Every structure is written in structure tokens, then in C-alpha cells.
Amino acid sequence: MSEPLNLLIGLAMGLNLLALGSSRLLAVIRAMSVQGMVLGVMPLMIVGLSGWNVLFVAVMTVVIKGFFIPGLLRRAMRAARITREVEPIIDFVPSLLLGAGGTVAAVALARVLPLLPEHAGTLLVPGALASVLTGFVLLIGRAKAISQVCGYLILENGIYLFGLLLLEATPVLVEFGVLLDLTVGIFVTGIIMDRIQRAFDSLDTRKLTVLRE
Amino acid sequence: MIAGGGALIFRLVLWLMLAPLLPGIINKVKAWVAGRRGPPVLQLYYDLARLWQKSVVMSALASPGFIIGPAVAWVALTGAALLLPLGPAGALFSFRGDFLLMIYLLALSRFGTAWAALETGSAFEGMGAAREVSYAVLTEAAVITAILSLSVHSGSTSLATMLAPSVGAGVVLLAAGLFIVLLAENCRVPFDDPNTHLELTMVHEAMVLDHSGPPLAVILHGASMKLLFFALLLTEAVLPVGNLAPMPAAGILVAGVLAVTVGVGLVESLLARLAFRRVPLLLTTAFILCLFALLLAWKGGAA
Amino acid sequence: MNSLLLVFVPLLGAVLAAFWPDNRSRPLLLPAVGLFHVAVAFGLLLTPVDIPPGAWIGYDSLARAVLPVVSLLFLLCAFYGVAYLRIRSERPNRAFVALLLAVLGLISAGHQACHLGLLWITTEAITLMVVPLIHFNGTARAIEATWKFLLVGGTGIALSLLGSFCLGYASIYGGGQGDLTFTALIAQGAGLSRPWVLTAWVLLLIGYGTKMGLAPMHTWKPDAYGEAPGIIGAMLACGVTTVAFTAILRVRAVVTAAGEGRVADHSLLAIGLFSMAVAALFLLGTRDFKRMLAYSSIEQMGILCLGAGLGATGAWAALFHVWSNSLTKGALFLCAGNMRRAAGTSAVDQASGLARLAPRSSAMFVAGVFAATACPPFAPFFSELRVLRAAFATGHIGTATIFLGCLLLAFFGITRLAFAVVDGRPRSARKTDRKRLAETAGVIIPPLMLLGLSLWLGLATPTFLTSAWTAAVAQIFSPK
Numbered sequence: 001m002s003e004p005l006n007l008l009i010g011l012a013m014g015l016n017l018l019a020l021g022s023s024r025l026l027a028v029i030r031a032m033s034v035q036g037m038v039l040g041v042m043p044l045m046i047v048g049l050s051g052w053n054v055l056f057v058a059v060m061t062v063v064i065k066g067f068f069i070p071g072l073l074r075r076a077m078r079a080a081r082i083t084r085e086v087e088p089i090i091d092f093v094p095s096l097l098l099g100a101g102g103t104v105a106a107v108a109l110a111r112v113l114p115l116l117p118e119h120a121g122t123l124l125v126p127g128a129l130a131s132v133l134t135g136f137v138l139l140i141g142r143a144k145a146i147s148q149v150c151g152y153l154i155l156e157n158g159i160y161l162f163g164l165l166l167l168e169a170t171p172v173l174v175e176f177g178v179l180l181d182l183t184v185g186i187f188v189t190g191i192i193m194d195r196i197q198r199a200f201d202s203l204d205t206r207k208l209t210v211l212r213e
Numbered sequence: 214m215i216a217g218g219g220a221l222i223f224r225l226v227l228w229l230m231l232a233p234l235l236p237g238i239i240n241k242v243k244a245w246v247a248g249r250r251g252p253p254v255l256q257l258y259y260d261l262a263r264l265w266q267k268s269v270v271m272s273a274l275a276s277p278g279f280i281i282g283p284a285v286a287w288v289a290l291t292g293a294a295l296l297l298p299l300g301p302a303g304a305l306f307s308f309r310g311d312f313l314l315m316i317y318l319l320a321l322s323r324f325g326t327a328w329a330a331l332e333t334g335s336a337f338e339g340m341g342a343a344r345e346v347s348y349a350v351l352t353e354a355a356v357i358t359a360i361l362s363l364s365v366h367s368g369s370t371s372l373a374t375m376l377a378p379s380v381g382a383g384v385v386l387l388a389a390g391l392f393i394v395l396l397a398e399n400c401r402v403p404f405d406d407p408n409t410h411l412e413l414t415m416v417h418e419a420m421v422l423d424h425s426g427p428p429l430a431v432i433l434h435g436a437s438m439k440l441l442f443f444a445l446l447l448t449e450a451v452l453p454v455g456n457l458a459p460m461p462a463a464g465i466l467v468a469g470v471l472a473v474t475v476g477v478g479l480v481e482s483l484l485a486r487l488a489f490r491r492v493p494l495l496l497t498t499a500f501i502l503c504l505f506a507l508l509l510a511w512k513g514g515a516a
Numbered sequence: 517m518n519s520l521l522l523v524f525v526p527l528l529g530a531v532l533a534a535f536w537p538d539n540r541s542r543p544l545l546l547p548a549v550g551l552f553h554v555a556v557a558f559g560l561l562l563t564p565v566d567i568p569p570g571a572w573i574g575y576d577s578l579a580r581a582v583l584p585v586v587s588l589l590f591l592l593c594a595f596y597g598v599a600y601l602r603i604r605s606e607r608p609n610r611a612f613v614a615l616l617l618a619v620l621g622l623i624s625a626g627h628q629a630c631h632l633g634l635l636w637i638t639t640e641a642i643t644l645m646v647v648p649l650i651h652f653n654g655t656a657r658a659i660e661a662t663w664k665f666l667l668v669g670g671t672g673i674a675l676s677l678l679g680s681f682c683l684g685y686a687s688i689y690g691g692g693q694g695d696l697t698f699t700a701l702i703a704q705g706a707g708l709s710r711p712w713v714l715t716a717w718v719l720l721l722i723g724y725g726t727k728m729g730l731a732p733m734h735t736w737k738p739d740a741y742g743e744a745p746g747i748i749g750a751m752l753a754c755g756v757t758t759v760a761f762t763a764i765l766r767v768r769a770v771v772t773a774a775g776e777g778r779v780a781d782h783s784l785l786a787i788g789l790f791s792m793a794v795a796a797l798f799l800l801g802t803r804d805f806k807r808m809l810a811y812s813s814i815e816q817m818g819i820l821c822l823g824a825g826l827g828a829t830g831a832w833a834a835l836f837h838v839w840s841n842s843l844t845k846g847a848l849f850l851c852a853g854n855m856r857r858a859a860g861t862s863a864v865d866q867a868s869g870l871a872r873l874a875p876r877s878s879a880m881f882v883a884g885v886f887a888a889t890a891c892p893p894f895a896p897f898f899s900e901l902r903v904l905r906a907a908f909a910t911g912h913i914g915t916a917t918i919f920l921g922c923l924l925l926a927f928f929g930i931t932r933l934a935f936a937v938v939d940g941r942p943r944s945a946r947k948t949d950r951k952r953l954a955e956t957a958g959v960i961i962p963p964l965m966l967l968g969l970s971l972w973l974g975l976a977t978p979t980f981l982t983s984a985w986t987a988a989v990a991q992i993f994s995p996k
Contacts (some may be wrong), residue, residue: 013505017498017501021498093494093497096497096498099501100501100504112711113712113715115689116689148667152667155671156674159674166694170694208660208664211657211739
């Protein structure tokens with residue numbers, strides 16, 4: 001069970017780095033959406049087709065993370081006529097190195113944390129931590145609102161990856177929490193981006209600097 | 214372990230004679246993709262013979278380093294080549310930690326070329342040398358990480374035992390990383406275009422602009438040996454050649470080197486040169502690929 | 517069962533407000549729901565109910581100790597809100613009223629949440645509901661504040677979810693059956709996996725600490741408080757943050773049960789002192805009286821954390837401080853809202869002479885400033901004194917010294933700013949708007965009552981409150 005799963009997690013980690021290294025917004029969005037689809041398949045691989053709620057989580061994840069949110073972001077890009085460049089605050093090479101360093105740190109940290117025998121061989125914990133760190137780098141290191149949203153979503157993906165550890169033991173409630181969070185979060189964010197657009201004619205959060213000491 | 218003199222000479226001749234074949238093959242592939250006939254495969258041999266007969270033009274400013282540099286580079290490369298094991302036949306010289314010597318020899322050869330380039334006092338050569346060494350910082354990191362991952366995986370610090378088994382799960386990452394390194398180290402597209410004649414965009418070619426005659430022949434021959442060296446390293450790192458019988462191993466080695474060479478030709482035909490400021494990004498990617506291979510080797514070894 | 521009314525009645529009110537057709541009469545829903553909420557909350561405070569074991573939600577001792585003050589604050593803010601929305605009648609208030617009611621319901625749920633997942637969901641929902649409220653003024657600066665709130669707050673929630681997962685895994689690794697109510701987690705105690713508990717504690721402290729506005733996760737706070745209407749600032753500073761604080765207290769109880777109480781206490785002390793220091797330094801530098809309130813709020817949150825890290829007596833003082841801070845800070849926010857409208861700005865360099873422009877609000881503001889900087893006889897003086905005594909009693913002399921130093925710096929910063937805006941001559945350049953300026957009873961009486969309550973709480977702390985706090989401390993520190 002754990003070999004193909006680890007391969008998928010490795011793929012998700014690779015997509016993290018792709019998102020960090022891409023200079024085009026669409027590429028970042030694509031990396032994120034592929035990652036969402038990859039994540040959506042995982043519950044089925046861990047638990048199997050045992051119950052309706054596992055299937056539900058899988059399908060919802062693929063639909064929302066893989067199609068709905070990326071579609072929303074692309075629409076926002078078109079509607080707001082955002083240029084395609086990413087505009088890094090932290091340049092691509094440092095971001096990549098940070099991401100790679102974060103991944104190494106995640107693997108090292110994950111060795112400290114004990115795992116149940118059924119999870120012992122998987123890369124779930126390092127993968128989750130690496131995605132969270134990648135999300136942080138994107139949140140901090142990118143100027144445009146859309147890329148920050150992408151960073152937030154990758155961070156969320158990492159948390160989802162971690163949630164898979166609890167999939168069997170706790171109610172799916174926690175999983176719903178993630179989905180709800182994502183949809184509503186993006187929804188609200190979308191509205192706000194719309195407002196930012198109208199107020200500043202730009203989606204550049206670097207212009208949000210009136211409020212400071 | 215030091216093999217007999219006969220083996221040494223045989224292997225040396227093999228390296229020296231076969232190396233200039235590779236650029237010819239690459240050019241043939243490129244011509245084939247473009248639908249041209251292209252230069253003959255043996256073109257580099259003709260060029261080398263022609264250059265060897267010419268005289269050297271030397272700048273009045275240049276010190277003897279202008280000649281010594283290429284010679285040092287060539288000797289260092291040959292030494293590195295002899296350290297590389299050839300499948301089950303093993304290496305000529307093998308001892309613990311020999312990979313360090315190999316890395317240092319590669320660095321020494323780069324130093325030799327850059328030194329000779331700086332001797333001319335020309336702005337173009339200086340620029341080329343600056344670019345070459347700044348890329349090298351990243352490629353060397355990748356090479357060292359790749360070799361470390363091999364070392365961690367096999368639990369050995371000698372190239373012969375290190376390269377014998379295959380790497381396991383990280384093999385794809387390692388192959389991709391080493392291939393990018395090969396392209397960068399040998400100044401192929403997308404890092405540098407060997408066909409370009411626009412000095413501003415050149416890297417390696419800019420360094421050798423003022424060389425002529427035998428020193429240029431030595432530089433060109435060294436470059437082809439470097440290509441063969443990296444192609445072999447890549448093949449042996451990916452495939453478990455060391456554990457096979459001699460004949461199939463030889464066949465696989467030749468096939469692997471050919472495949473890599475054709476791959477380089479295809480990349481060169483199908484890709485454009487990268488914008489200059491994007492180069493570090495690609496090299497960092499290579500480094501990260503190798504780093505993850507190392508991570509996998511480490512993780513896999515522990516679990 | 518009727519503690520659920522505290523959640524569902526406000527939510528029903530929110531739905532009602534969303535469909536209420538009339539813009540003028542809609543705000544009246546706020547005090548109506550507020551009155552009911554106060555009645556139920558205090559009724560349950562006086563006659564505690566048992567909660568069944570394994571329940572996900574219940575009016576337990578900790579909820580009894582904190583929720584009533586939020587309820588009280590909401591009621592007074594609601595009265596203020598009616599007057600405020602009448603002044604701001606040019607803006608549609610449908611979303612404002614509905615979301616404010618929803619936030620009240622969710623805060624009630626968050627205080628009563630006895631389940632890790634439920635607690636997280638309510639916090640998440642509160643954050644999302646608050647977003648449009650901060651944005652109410654619709655100016656470019658409000659958008660900037662909203663964006664920062666969403667980004668920082670969203671990240672904070674994400675981390676607290678990750679922390680909840682870690683705590684859940686700690687339980688499962690220790691042989692738990694996936695029951696994530698706090699009582700079950702505490703009962704598992706030392707059976708929880710230590711490394712996972714520590715990871716969870718760090719993440720939850722950062723996550724809920726972001727909601728509380730602890731430094732260095734406080735960056736959204738000055739912007740949001742500075743740009744949101746005063747009433748929203750009051751609800752954020754004294755309602756939403758208390759949910760995060762009780763969340764931290766609940767998690768701390770689990771961590772202590774798992775045998776890592778020392779780590780928890782030390783980290784609480786460190787982050788509390790750091791927040792106080794950061795807030796005190798920024799208070800010396802800020803040039804805006806609404807942002808000043810935000811930094812002051814960060815400082816108060818630091819005091820709460822400090823108290824929580826000082827053992828049972830400290831936690832008791834912290835619960836006391838929740839009450840005194842909520843009442844005092846609520847009054848300050850409402851007064852600041854009045855003053856901002858009178859001056860047209862909240863920047864110190866442009867606003868002055870508010871004693872003439874808005875004499876009553878200014879007077880109350882000054883009184884509130886002295887209350888908030890812990891001058892007797894207001895309640896914050898007594899609660900902070902108790903925190904200090906807890907620090908000395910437990911031998912934290914260095915902590916107490918830094919605490920006093922920060923308070924002193926904050927006092928300098930706050931009073932300097934307060935007198936700069938109150939004193940002096942009004943800028944005549946500003947065209948005064950009679951209607952916005954008017955200090956009607958609706959915008960004066962609520963802050964006055966809050967100040968009065970703060971005074972009363974300080975002079976005569978009622979025994980039903982002290983016993984509620986004692987019960988809450990017992991729940992956290994010596995669970996059955």
C-alpha cells in the first residue's frame with residue numbers, strides 16, 4: 001500500500017517546488033490544481049473504497065481543489081486583467097532553496113515524531129510539513145494577491161495531507177472542516193480581490209502599505 | 214589497487230580515441246532532426262588533426278599560463294577519467310574517498326581553462342570565465358550531492374563500489390539531475406549554445422576565443438572527454454552495470470552513452486537557449502533533484 | 517439544554533436580519549437578541565447546569581466564567597449600534613446586523629465548545645464572519661486592513677487546525693478511540709504521545725495566539741482595529757479574542773494532563789511577556805488613537821497569557837482580567853469611535869482639541885485610559901495586581917519586573933497620545949457635520965455604563981463571579 005502512496009506524496013512535494021520555481025501565475029495555479037487532484041486520490045489509497053464518506057471526501061477534494069478553485073482563480077485573473085508574471089519578493093532561486101531546505105527539515109523533523117505501525121512507512125508527515133512550509137514561502141515571498149492565495153492553498157493542502165493520518169480514526173468532520181474552509185475562504189478572498197481591484201486597479205499587495213507605524 | 218601497465222595504456226587509448234566521437238554524434242542527430250545531412254561523425258578528429266599542425270598565436274601580454282592552463286585542464290580531466298570505473302572492469306586506481314579526488318580534478322580542469330582565458334586580458338574571455346565559474350558553483354553542488362547520495366546508498370566512499378548497484382527509488386531524480394548537470398558542464402543548450410558566434414551570449418566558447426593551434430585542440434579534446442565522462446557517470450549511476458558479466462556490461466555502457474548523447478542532440482534541437490537570468494533557477498533545480506535523491510537514499514537506508 | 521439557546525437564538529436573529537426588509541428598524545434586532553442573550557447567560561451563570569460526559573458543547577465552568585461578560589458587552593454595543601447605524605444611515609446595514617448577530621452566536625458556541633474540532637470550526641467561522649464587518653467602511657484603508665486580517669488570520673486558523681490534528685494523532689497514537697472532547701483527552705492524560713502533544717501545543721499556541729493577537733502574530737490587529745467601526749473593534753478585542761484565550765486554556769489543560777505542563781507554562785510566560793514588550797514599545801511610537809487601542813489590546817492579551825502561565829492563582833487573575841479588560845476596553849473603543857467621527861480622523865497629527873468637539877466622549881475616554889492603564893479604583897488595577905501577586909507568590913521575580921516595566925511604558929505611551937488628542941485647539945479647517953457630531957444619548961450611555969461596570973467590578977467584585985472563576989480554574993487545573 002505504501003509504495004504507490006509515497007510516490008504520490010513525492011509527486012505532491014515535487015509540485016511544491018514547481019510552484020516555488022514558476023514565474024508564471026498560470027503555472028503556479030496549475031501546479032496547485034494538480035496537487036489537489038493528487039491529494040484527492042489518496043484517501044482511496046489509504047482506506048480503500050470502504051465507505052461512502054471516504055469516497056465523498058475524495059470526490060469533493062478532486063472537484064474543489066482540482067477544478068473549482070483553480071477555475072475561480074483563473075476567472076479572477078481574466079476578470080481583473082492581471083498580468084501573468086508572478087513578481088517575487090523572495091526571488092525564485094532563494095525560494096526554491098528555502099523550499100528544498102524546508103523539505104529536508106520536514107523529513108528530519110518527521111523522524112522525531114512517532115507514528116503508528118500502519119503509517120510508519122509513509123511520507124505523509126514530511127509531505128504535510130513540506131507543503132506547509134512551501135505555502136509559507138509563497139505567502140511571504142510573492143507580491144500578487146493571487147499568488148498569495150495559491151500559497152495559502154498549498155498550505156491547506158499540507159494540512160489536508162496531515163489529516164489523512166486521522167482519516168480512519170476520527171469522524172470525517174475534520175475533513176469537512178478543510179473543505180468548508182477552502183471554499184468559503186476562497187469565496188471571501190475572491191470578493192476581496194474584486195474590491196482590491198476596484199480600489200487600486202492592481203492586485204499588487206505591495207501597494208497595501210498605508211497602514212503602518 | 215593498481216592494474217598493470219598494459220591495462221593503463223589500453224584504457225587511456227580507449228578514452229582518448231573514443232571521446233571525440235560524441236560531439237560528432239550530437240551534430241549528426243541535430244542535422245537529422247533539422248533534415249540536413251550535416252558534418253561527418255568524425256569531423257572533430259579532422260579538426261583536431263588540422264589544429265595540431267597549426268602554429269600558436271600568443272598575445273604579448275600573456276604569460277606561459279596561456280599554454281599551461283589548457284594542458285593542466287587536459288591532464289586533470291584525463292586523470293578524472295581514469296578514476297571512473299568502467300562497469301565490472303572497475304577503475305584503474307581505486308581507493309577510499311577517490312570520489313573526492315575526482316571532484317577536485319574536475320575543479321582543477323575548470324580552473325585551468327579559466328586561468329588560460331584570463332591570461333589574454335580580454336574582456337570577453339574574462340566575462341566567459343566569470344560565467345563559467347559562477348555556474349560551476351551550482352553544478353558542483355549538484356555533482357557533490359549526487360555522489361553523496363550514491364555514497365549513502367551504497368555505504369561506501371569508493372567510486373567503484375559506489376557506482377556498482379543501482380540507486381533504487383531516487384534513480385529518476387538522480388538521472389534528471391545529472392542530465393541537467395551534464396548539459397551545464399558541457400555548455401550545451403539550454404545553458405550555452407555551442408554554435409553561437411555572438412560573444413555576449415557565450416559561456417564556454419567565449420573563454421577560448423583567443424586560443425589557436427595545439428592549445429585549442431587540447432581544449433576541444435578535453436571538452437569531448439568531459440562529455441564522455443559525464444555520459445558514463447550518468448549511465449553507471451542509473452544502471453547497475455557493475456554487477457553484470459563483462460560483455461553485456463560493455464554493451465549496456467555503450468548503449469547508455471549513445472542514448473545520453475542522442476538525448477543531448479535532441480534537447481539541443483528542440484529547446485531554445487534559456488534566458489540568462491533563468492539559468493541559476495535550472496541549475497538550482499538540478500541541485501534540488503540530486504538533494505532529493507540524497508534524501509531518499511538517506512531515508513530508505515534508515516527505514 | 518437551554519445553553520444551546522445562546523447559540524441558536526443569535527443565529528436565528530442573523531437569518532431574520534438578513535431577510536428583514538427595513539433598513540431603519542433592522543438594527544433594533546441587535547438589542548433584542550442582546551437582552552435575551554444576557555438574560556440566558558447570567559441565568560445560567562447563577563444556576564449552573566450539568567453537562568453530560570462526552571458532550572461536544574456545554575455551558576461548563578470555563579464558559580460560565582467568560583461568556584457572560586461577552587454577552588454583557590454585546591448588549592451595550594448593541595444599544596450603541598442602534599444609534600451608530602442611525603448616524604451612518606447612508607450605508608446599508610443588512611450585512612452588518614446579520615453578521616454581528618452571527619458572530620455573537622458563534623462566540624457563544626466557541627466558548628462552550630468542549631470538542632477540539634467544534635472549537636476549531638467556530639473559530640474559523642467567526643474569522644470569516646468578521647471579514648465583511650471590518651470592511652464596513654469600504655475605504656481603501658479598510659480594504660487593506662481586511663486583506664491583512666484575512667491573510668494573517670487565515671494562516672493562524674490553518675495552523676490551529678494542524679495543531680488540532682496533531683493533538684488528535686497524539687490521542688490515537690496513545691490508544692485513543694478518536695474521541696476528541698477535552699474531557700476525554702484529559703482523561704487519557706499521560707497516555708497521550710508526548711512529542712505529538714508538544715507539536716500540537718506549539719501549533720495551537722501560534723494558531724489561537726494569532727486570533728488573540730499575541731506578538732509576533734499581532735500584525736493584523738492595529739490595522740483591523742484602526743479601520744473597523746468602533747463597535748466592531750470592541751467585539752473583536754473583547755469577544756473574539758476571549759474565545760481564543762479560552763481555547764488556549766482548554767488546550768493547556770490537556771497538555772498539562774499529558775505531563776508537559778512546565779513547557780506550556782514557560783511558553784505562555786514567554787509569549788505573554790514578549791507581547792507586552794512589543795505592545796509597550798509600539799505604544800510609544802504610534803500616532804493614531806484607534807491603533808493605540810489595538811496595541812493596548814495586544815498588551816492586555818499578553819497579560820492574560822502571563823496570568824495563565826502562572827499557575828492556578830494566576831489563571832484566576834487572568835479570568836478576572838478578561839472581565840475587567842472587556843468592560844474597560846469596550847468603553848474605550850466606543851468613545852474612540854465617537855471621537856473619530858467628531859475629528860474626522862484618528863491620526864494624532866490631525867486631530868486635537870477633542871475636549872471641545874466631543875466633550876463627553878473625551879471625558880470618558882480619559883477616564884477609560886486611566887482605567888485601562890491600571891489606575892485604581894477601576895477593575896484592571898485589581899486584576900493586574902492579582903497577576904503581579906501571583907508572579908511574586910510563584911517566585912517569578914524577573915517576570916514581575918518586566919511586567920511592571922512594560923506597564924509603565926504603556927502608561928507613558930497611552931496617556932501621551934490620549935492627552936494629545938483631547939487637549940489643544942480644534943482644527944478649524946474641518947467642516948463640521950452636525951449630525952455626525954451630535955453626542956446623542958445613544959452613543960454616550962453605553963460606554964458610560966461599561967465604565968461604570970468596570971468601576972463596580974473593581975470596587976465590589978460580586979461573589980457569584982469570584983466563585984465562577986474559582987470553578988473555572990478548578991476545571992482547568994485539577995480536572996476530575
